[in-house]
Amino acid sequence: MLSPLIAGDEKACFAVTEPTTGLDTTKLKTMAVRQGDRYIVHGQKVWISTAQVAHKMLLLARTTPLEDVTNPTEGLSLFYTDLDRDFVDVREIEKMGRKAVDSNEVFIDGLPIPAEDLIGEEGKGFRQILYGLNPERILVAGECIGIARNALTRAAQYANERVVFNRPIGQNQGVQHPLARAWARVEAVNLMVMHAAALYDSGEACGVEANAAKLLAADAAVEATEAAQMAFGRFGYAKEYHVERLVREALLFRIVPVTPQMLLSFIAEKALGLPKSY
Template sequence: MDFDYTATQNEMRAAVRALCAQFGDEYWRKLDEQNAYPEQFVQAMTKAGWLGALIPEEYGGSGLSMLDASLILQEVNHTGANGIACHAQMYTMGSVLRHGSDEQKQKYLPKIANGSLRLQAFGVTEPDAGSNTLRIKTFAKKVNGGYVINGQKMWTSRYFQSDLYLLITRTTPYEEAAKKTDGLTLFLVDIKKAGSSLKATPIRTMINHQTNQVFIDNLEVSDDDRIGEEGKGFYYLLDSLNAERIIATGEILGNGKWFIERASRYASDRVVFDRPIGANQGVQFPIARAHMNLEAAELMRNKAAFLFDQGKPCGTEGNMVKYLASEAAWEAAEAAMTTYGGFGVACEYDIERKWKETRLFRTAPIANNLVLAQIAQHTLGMPRSY
């Protein structure tokens, strides 16, 4: 069994690092101060072809593997950048690729690959339905030639940087569905064409992350905007969620490794009471422990990505690796913050910026407590706890 990355993957990682070197700490720090979107960075990633990594070559993409895609974002965050600004462009197209019609694939995938169309907005969560997607209330009523949609979504990120909106709705009320996983339908909505039927209101957060609540008022879509069969949207959605968790894990691992390197270097250089603070076990042990946990999480990520690329079930592994990586990265963030002491909250050192970003991953794209509940019930056979 070979645990090494291939020469091609290492070359790819080096190329990503070289691109990110053009956007150093000062670039990200300034954007953080202005609460601004990294448009230049996203354009550079698009032009280099990294955001089209998972799109097959026949549609203008690179045709890379899920592991490759996760490694790309791992390197992005390892440099101190923030891949969450554009990571959805890599995986949201998966529903179109795997379940869309030939016409939809030909129409959208080449433009998503070259960046002339952005598909980054993903409408799933609602005010009264967080992780319980089956309880969403946004409803698509069937009419002649299409549907009329009404409802509300929360935490739709990058809406104002998107041309297309991937939207999950109910087409059968929850109470009337034969199976509770039936009756959900997935649509691909042209935001500009939708006009005033879609209204997004930004939600200010503690990190520089553009996210919104979206009000949907008599949105008219055609049958051609539906992805796959009516009522099967939940199963299509799972494909995107598994990809999201594996890709996000790359970002999480990158953050964790960034913290480990910064903290190790600072602990070795910072002298207090005539000795480097890194000579104290109280400083070095938390860093070492976080490093080991990150290494273990990376191996688990590679397994989950392998299963995804083989077309095998990977929901359990995707959830587990997101949990393991986010806990290890948060452990690294806390170790770095403690190591830097007062300087950890000083913006010029960037620890506080990445610390805030890393905390988000314990909650999104799935809450860690929900992962534990799912593993306990579905993997270990214990009674349902929620």
């Protein structure tokens, strides 16, 4: 599976989210029904990145109906299979940012999946995807740090060059301080991101740190990009200077791959021992 992906010969998308099922993943409705040596899949996914160009799909679907399992996390299965467009209709969603990556509605109508495309054990798919969630959060947090640093670098350069009232605008504390505060926050948050990454790399538990890193990094990126946009004044609104794009990209990472409410609920439960709230 991995070699063609790494070589760039195949592209893959990750299909979990559904129109009626968002963060409450165990309620997803896409069904894969075993028929002999294959499964037949019917269902609908939404917000699936890169499905326009993907050859393969990592698909989470229910193989045992929710009412037949004792624990709702059971009965979901993970498949890595061909995205066969004879059975899968992909429709692009217009969105605010991240224009380089297509986002899609995906309609699956009778897709046959060979039984050997099942990953691991049937019914254990939910636990399998959990392994990928912490590194994804750390990766996204790192991306937020990059966006924030890029915005602050651009803003500092502009604030040094742009002269108003006979001096560079960056000589005014009203312009300096929001940028300096954002810089301090970004660099502090980066320590949490690196801490989470180091735990993950050494094979230790990193759920709380990964969730905290993603929460803090997205907020820091929003603050930094907004401060940068304001330093640019009128040009903060112009595409040419890129900061308006960075504002939009930072906002995305507050929502994906998981929202601040869910991150805070997880931290409250796992770090502080408070009752599970969702």
